[in-house]
Amino acid sequence: MNVPTTVQLPVVVVGAGPIGLAAAAHLIERGLDPLVLEAGPSAGTALRDWAHVRLFSPWAEVTDPAAEKLLAPTGWARPDGATYPTGGEWAEQYLQPLAEVLGDKVRYGAMVTGVARAGRDRMVDAGRDEQPFTLHIQQADGREERITARAVIDASGTWSAPSPLGANGLHALGEKAAADRISYRVPDLNDPAVRARYAGKRTAVVGSGASAFTALAYLADLAKDEPGTHAVWLLRRGITGSTFGGGEADQLPARGALGLRAKAAVEAGHASAVTGFRAQAVERDGDRLVLVAEDGHRLDPVDEVIVLTGFRPDLSFLSEIRLGLDERLQAPTALAPLIDPNVHSCGTVYPHGVNELSHPEQGIYLVGMKSYGRAPTFLAMTGYEQVRSIAAALAGDHEAAERVELTLPETGVCGGAGLFDEPDAAQNSEDGGCCAAPATLQIGIGAQASTGSC
Structure with missing residues (x-):
């Protein structure tokens, strides 16, 4: 079979979220033909899952110039x-x-189930770079389709793959069996059914990033109206001066204010914190759940659990593509050192574009939140700059592709939070991140206690 190899083939963009649609806009600006494939029924399907959550980036920072x-x-x-x-x-x-x-x-209802080189599996070298990409698509009605592309920009994000409760990165024992009482999303308490689920209940909130702060703030507001509502905040690390974010030092004021709301929830008694808690198992206690830590510490029974420990990329449909990924972050190899939370502090992100986002397989790019793998600190304007650079490179304008200019607000804290969430990564920064897991410790309301972190 003769497979087309011409540059007239479209550039396929996976995902119609903010970065995917911005990629299409930049490709059009460069005279290239994009085709955006969205698994959901509308633009921003993933965003609509957290429609109730307010961003801490203002409108000026979440729209793309080419799209405008x-x-x-x-x-x-x-x-x-x-x-x-x-x-x-x-x-x-x-x-x-x-x-x-x-x-x-x-195109909506078009789920990408596989990407490969036409006529070449992952092992074949001969003529590989001359072949276009082929994408296998499953449509909403179940029909299958095959699409050919000159390049692929994967902006599918990480929303579909939240990290589990288990501190080792795997599901805790009993976690799947207790799925009816465990959520991996910030609850929408404006929804009467969701509100009833948490009203007057004791809820464990697991995580240390922006999503956890949001959930704590929401549950604190609910506690003012619904007696008995209480959050138990589980942190894998200890509480330090940076636990609640940058506060007034954060260059994104709304992000700083979010951390202060979480702090206020603890100080007001609407939430209590348990540090050094690394979950290993979930056990049933009648209608309630008991979380068990790796050190054997057992949490008092809770009614609900909200797990907000970050996200990870779904790489399953890219198994026939030769990707160059960091072994820890699952981010592109050249990008990983610039965003690694084990090394960098204060949310520092250096300018990056097509060079840092390229892979051994030419013509494939992971962008947006997916490009960060398991790392935090992603902001929309980062993704907009990524796709601007990639579109320029695909159009042959290499000077523009390498002229990457990106200035991001700093968090004001070591290991800050990004647009979505922050995993509980250990910090080893020179200016004093966390260097050891603290012993499990129950903290009283508003108390300042030693946690064992340095």
Whole structure:
């Protein structure tokens, strides 16, 4: 069979989220033909899952310049740049209009189940780089399809693969069996059914990033109206001066304020913290759950568990592609040292583009949250700069591709939080990150106790 190899083939973008649609806009600006494949029924499907959560980046930082140019002829105007959208507002007021402008260049209900070189499995070298990519698609009605592409930009994110409760990166024993009482998302307490699930209940919140702060703040607000509502905050590390984020030192004020709300929840008695708790098992105690740590410490029974320990990339449909990934972060090899939370502190992200995002397999790029693998600190403007650089490279403008300019707000703390969430990674920074796991310790309301962290 003769397989087309011409440059007239589209550049396939996987995912119609903020970075995927921005990639399409930049490709169009460069005269290239994009095709965006979205598994969900609308633009920003993943964002709509957390439609109730407000971003700590304002509108001015979550819209892409090339996308705005496409939208301008429709009369679209960006909302007040100083205000903060929710995930739902981001999707409805920006992404959906952008997808409508792109028209038939965006296909919904198209799940990518595999990517390979046409006629070449992972082992074959001969003529590999001359072959286009072939993508296997499963449509919403179950039909299968095959699409050929000149390049692939994977902006599918990590939302579909939240990290489990187990401190070793695997599911804790009994975690799957207790799935009816465990959630991996920030609860929408505006939903009556969800509100009833947590009202008057004792809920364990696991995690140390922005999502955990949000859940603690939401449950604290619920506790004011529903007596008996209490959160037990489980941290794998100890409490230090940076636990609650950068506060007033954070260059993203809303992010700093979020950490202060979580701190206020603890100090007001709506939440209590247990440090050094590394979950190993979940046991049933009647209608309640008991979490067991690796050191044998058993938490008092809780009604619900919210696990917010970060996300990881789904690489299953890329198994026939030769990726160069860091063995720890699962991020592109050249990018990993720039974002590794085990080395860097204060959310420092250096400028990066096509060079850091390239793989041994030419023409395949992981972008957006997926490019960060398991690392935190990702911001939308990082992804917009990534796809600008990649589009320039695909168009042959290598000077523009390498002219990467990116200035990100610092967190004001070591090991800060990004747009979505922060995993409980150990910090080994020169300016004083956590260098050892603390012993399990129950902390009283508002108490300042030694945790064993340095």
